[in-house]
Amino acid sequence: MFETIENIDGALVYHGNMHNRIYFTEADHVDLDTLLPKMKELAKEKRYEKILGKASEKGVDIFKSKGFTVEAKIPGLYNGTIDGYFLADYTNQKRLINDEKSMKTIATVKTIAKAANKPNTDSYFGLPVDLSIKQLSKSDFHLLEDLHKKAYKYHPHQIKDVSYFSKLEKLNHEFYGLYKNGELLVSAILDVNTEEANVEIVDFVTHPDYRGQNLSYFLVQNIKKQMDKLCCKTIYTMVRATSYGLNITFSKHGFMLAGTLVNNCVVRDTLESMNVWYFKGV
Missing domain, CATH: 3.40.630.30 (Gcn5-related N-acetyltransferase (GNAT))
Structure with missing residues (x-):
């Protein structure tokens, strides 16, 4: 399989060794306080270097409290009215370095x-x-x-x-x-x-x-x-x-x-x- 795709606590999660990364999208009903620690545990277990999440503005503060930072913002991504964010956490800080x-x-x-x-x-x-x-x-x-x-x-x-x-x-x-x-x-x-x-x-x-x-x-x-x-x-x-x-x-x-x-x-x-x-x- 090119990448593992699974539903974890209501979030659609893509992860695999090829990108050495987790990418997940959350929905309104997802409990981020429960999901985000699970994402970090999955990254630790699989030794992934980056966790990337797509979330609405309502979840941004919870992401930030768990160590995530905003890398991109799309105005009105959700139904044309609620802003969407891409937030990242790096389990290996070397992943952040660009020559x-x-x-x-x-x-x-x-x-x-x-x-x-x-x-x-x-x-x-x-x-x-x-x-x-x-x-x-x-x-x-x-x-x-x-x-x-x-x-x-x-x-x-x-x-x-x-x-x-x-x-x-x-x-x-x-x-x-x-x-x-x-x-x-x-x-x-x-x-x-x-x-x-x-x-x-x-x-x-x-x-x-x-x-x-x-x-x-x-x-x-x-x-x-x-x-x-x-x-x-x-x-x-x-x-x-x-x-x-x-x-x-x-x-x-x-x-x-x-x-x-x-x-x-x-x-x-x-x-x-x-x-x-x-x-x-x-």
Whole structure:
């Protein structure tokens, strides 16, 4: 399994050795005074270096009292009215350290991406005639797995497979793909939360032969058009903080920067900080 997914005291918890991290999302009915010590105990047991939690503003003070600090904030993440926060606790303080080169790159990416930000009224770029976008179903999961195998050929431990996609589908995830001449070139996975009226774009994968062509732009454009259908008021995503392309793409689509999650996950064998971007529907 790519990552263990389980429900602990009402919170959805993702954890595993690949990212050496716990990531969990809490809901209104979760007792944080009980949950947070369990997360710390799980981290100690599994020797995870970081615990990341997504919570509403109502739980922030409890998180802080348990040693967590805010790394990102999304205004109105919950139903368009209640702010959402990403809070982190580090069981290994070395996990917080970034070398000077990475810090400079992250700062430069933020500056350039913010400068590319455009309002919602900016021009719509039509999908090229040789490209098409469709929502994927379970019968397409083998294509998703094949795309992962091509994208992560030299990093097989990061390949998500059909069984993992099936598990995500049961957790209200949707799948979209961009095709050219019948071949899947780019995929996106959405975590749809109708109770909170938000959607997270949790995964973008691009065929290695088509990287650098900014094809993800058209998928993001399509996902924004799905907001009413998905009953969401906010879209958010986490992007590698050193990636000029995706950070600029989201900024061009009117997404705003919410903050940076320090050394949050492993991408192609490299521990990466992640910028959080969000878009509010009109």
